[in-house]
Amino acid sequence: MKKVLREALINKRSSLSKEKAALKSRQIFTELRATTLYKEAERVMLYIAFRNEVHTEEIIDDLLQRGKRVFIPITVHSTKAIIVSELKNPIEDLQPGNFGVLEPKPEAVREVDPSLLDLVLVPGVGFDKKGYRIGYGAGYYDRFLPRLSPDTPTVGLAYQLQLVDELPIDQYDYPLQYIITEEGIRDNRGLYGIGSDIE
Ligand SMILES: Nc1ncnc2c1ncn2[C@@H]1O[C@H](COP(=O)(O)OP(=O)(O)O)[C@@H](O)[C@H]1O
Ligand SMILES: [Mg+2]
Numbered sequence: 001m002k003k004v005l006r007e008a009l010i011n012k013r014s015s016l017s018k019e020k021a022a023l024k025s026r027q028i029f030t031e032l033r034a035t036t037l038y039k040e041a042e043r044v045m046l047y048i049a050f051r052n053e054v055h056t057e058e059i060i061d062d063l064l065q066r067g068k069r070v071f072i073p074i075t076v077h078s079t080k081a082i083i084v085s086e087l088k089n090p091i092e093d094l095q096p097g098n099f100g101v102l103e104p105k106p107e108a109v110r111e112v113d114p115s116l117l118d119l120v121l122v123p124g125v126g127f128d129k130k131g132y133r134i135g136y137g138a139g140y141y142d143r144f145l146p147r148l149s150p151d152t153p154t155v156g157l158a159y160q161l162q163l164v165d166e167l168p169i170d171q172y173d174y175p176l177q178y179i180i181t182e183e184g185i186r187d188n189r190g191l192y193g194i195g196s197d198i199e
Pocket of ligand 1: 138172
């Protein structure tokens with residue numbers, strides 16, 4: 001069930017042209033950037049986009065320009081764990097790792113405890129209206145999200161076409177607090193629409 005849905009959602013996401021993905025990613029960032037949550041966050045974890053995930057290069061540049069600290073995940077294949085590493089220089093620090101995803105070079109790994117983060121932006125293959133997500137099938141974020149401090153906000157970044165009414169979930173699936181798409185911000189109670197604020 002999950003597997004079929006995962007493949008269908010991956011196909012749907014790959015059907016977005018480069019231009020559309022770039023445009024929607026920019027709209028999603030505009031939404032995010034206007035929130036109090038984003039403006040007040042000082043230590044932000046996000047991902048380096050892979051395949052057609054919502055792009056994050058501009059977010060990273062914006063955060064660094066504002067003097068905020070940026071963190072990215074390193075996936076540990078053997079344990080399916082995520083290590084959080086500080087990213088200081090996106091040009092110098094990164095190289096292709098597992099599956100071709102950009103990860104820090106060994107000398108640029110700067111591990112921190114996840115409880116230090118005050119905002120976490122999460123990629124996904126699909127999301128539902130309660131904030132549940134489906135990933136590539138290894139459960140990395142299901143293992144990671146419970147390690148955050150309970151008051152750390154978690155925000156999924158997704159194109160509207162990745163959003164479904166309800167995903168099948170199992171005991172380890174862990175919901176996100178907010179999802180931002182090009183059509184607005186939603187929490188697990190509903191859609192706030194474009195230009196909404198979240199704190
Ligand atoms: N915290 C956890 N401890 C042990 N196994 C887990 C944990 N989180 C997820 N898993 C397992 O990882 C596998 C993949 O999870 P799944 O939710 O299907 O993938 P994804 O979240 O990437 O879509 C499942 O077999 C799931 O039971
Ligand atoms: Mg899962």
